[in-house]
Amino acid sequence: MNILVLGGGGREHAIAWALAQSPNCDDLFVAPGNGGTAQIAENIATLDVDSGAAVLGFSRDHDIDMVVIGPEAPLVAGVADVLREAGIAVFGPDAQGARLEGSKTYSKQFMEDNGIPTARYASFTELDPALAYIRELGAPIVVKADGLAAGKGVFVAETEEVAEDAVRSCFDGAFGDAGSTVLIEECLTGPECSLLAFVTNGHAFCMTTAQDHKRAFDGDRGPNTGGMGVYSPVPIVTDEELAEMRRIMEVAAAATAKEPFEHDYRGVLYGGFMLTPEGPKVLEFNARFGDPETQVVLPRLESDLVEVMYAVAQGRFEDIDLRWSDTWAVCVVLASEGYPGAYEKGKVILGIDEAEDLKGVTVFHAGTALNSDGELITAGGRVLNVVALGESFDDAREAAYDAVDLINFEGKQYRTDIGKRAASGRGAWE
Incomplete structure (x- = not known):
């Protein structure tokens, strides 16, 4: 093909x-x-x-x-x-299916209509009612630009003042048209977990769990980013929680086979979950593979991806067979200095070949390009995804950071604690 x-x-x-x-x-x-x-x-x-x-x-x-x-x-x-x-x-998916990601308000209504557990919320197109709702719910509280904002239009506000500033930034055009409608929701507590599924003709074929690290700096500090690192599977997820997440993904997939979706949702449905004390609740649905979740999920897939994707595209759900390796995968994102704010491009990258010589290591490029001299250079905020497979969580983490040490470019920025919290057990979130 x-x-x-x-x-x-x-x-x-x-x-x-x-x-x-x-x-x-x-x-x-x-x-x-x-x-x-x-x-x-x-x-x-x-x-x-x-x-x-x-x-x-x-x-x-x-x-x-x-x-x-x-x-x-x-x-x-x-x-x-x-x-x-x-x-x-x-x-x-088609444009109708993609609205599950393209409009957070639409996605929330989809969850309500199908009995999918999620946070209490309201959406607004005017400032004063939004500020009043913030004062009604109190802090901590979450503010989201309704439309596509490259993973950066989400604010977890610890105070009402920060939440109000976030709403104002949305309405003032910080995210363009994506912020013309603002979603405000209660702040759920617990660890986050992603569960993606291949979806076609209303059937969900769940992948393996993954956990992203959205904040820019160690200790989950700093602004939200597109993702600074991820691992798979997620060791803190209980069997009961996994079963419930899978059930929710199956409910959502079945709903895409009904009006107004009909049968054109053929692709990935991404479930972003919060593992709350009341059970898993959906934070968001995305209509495509996650980034950087894909970088740890696909290396663990033993099935032929061409066969799987073609069956999904043709609606042949009966031909989909997913097989996964027992290895662990850890990804550390190398970013440009200043990301997710302003950053410089054009820095020469060295050491990738040496990193990939390590057992189980693959380096996926994100913001890279070749200059006129044929040198690999930085060309974006997130530059490289350093992925390592290991027989254990600790093995994979150690290999990933060994590889990170071998790669160099001016201003290299990364988190040193990817997976550290989960390695300490569920109690690290209490």
């Missing part, structure tokens, strides 16, 4: 890496791609991935058999709709 992957981050490098290992993968293209995907596929830097017409034209010109949509923006823009109507297999 000829396959086109849309996206240029660490998630897309991990997806392309897994697809390239399949004997069913012939020509592989990634648009726009990055310095890592260039080593395993042909990068298409000029393709407008948010344009259904452009992606369709490229697919026809290159005899593409399946398009895999990585980021949320092309999904919300309806790229999958255009391709499916033209008869091209697409891994990724």
Whole structure:
């Protein structure tokens, strides 16, 4: 099969890496791609991935058999709709399904309609009612830009004043149109956990658990980011909690086979959970693979990803068979100095080959590119995802940080405590 992957981050490098290992993968293209995907596929830097017409034209010109949509923006823009109507297999939901991520208010209503446990909330398009609701609920409280904000439009406010400032920043245009509606919800307590599922024709095929680290600095301090590290599986999840999360994902998947979704939700449904004292509750649904969760989930997948994705794209749920390794995976994100704020690009990266010589280590590129001299350089906020597999959690963590020490670029920024809290047991959240 000829396959086109849309996206240029660490998630897309991990997806392309897994697809390239399949004997069913012939020509592989990634648009726009990055310095890592260039080593395993042909990068298409000029393709407008948010344009259904452009992606369709490229697919026809290159005899593409399946398009895999990585980021949320092309999904919300309806790229999958255009391709499916033209008869091209697409891994990724249509625009209606993507609203589960594109609008947090819509997603919350979906949860209410289907009896999915979540936090108490209200949404607002005007400042004064939003401020009044903050004072009614009190702090701590969570403020979210309703639309797509690249993982940065969420504020966990410890005081009412901070929450009010967050609401004002949304309405003042800090997140563009994404902040024109603001969601305010109660602050749930407990550890977070992600559970992703392949979804097609109303059936959910759950993957393995993962736990991201959103805050920029050690000790879960600093601003939210797109993710600074992750591991899989999550050792603190009980059997009862896992069963409940799977049940919730199955309920959500079944709902996508009904109006208004019908049968066009074919892709990944990402469940972001909080493990509260009352049981797992959904913080958010996303309509695609997580980043950086993908980077630890797919290396543990033993099934042929091409076969799985093609079955999902065609609605053949009866042909999906997921098999997972017993290894542990830990990912440490290397970021540019200043991320998630302003940062410089163009720093030369050294040591990746030496890092990947370590047993079980793979480095997925995120914000990288090649300069005019053919050198690998930084080209984004999150630069690299250093992933290590190990027979135990401790083995994987140690290998990941050994690899991190071998990679260098000016201003390298990373967290030193990825997985440390979970290694201490559930009591670390009490």
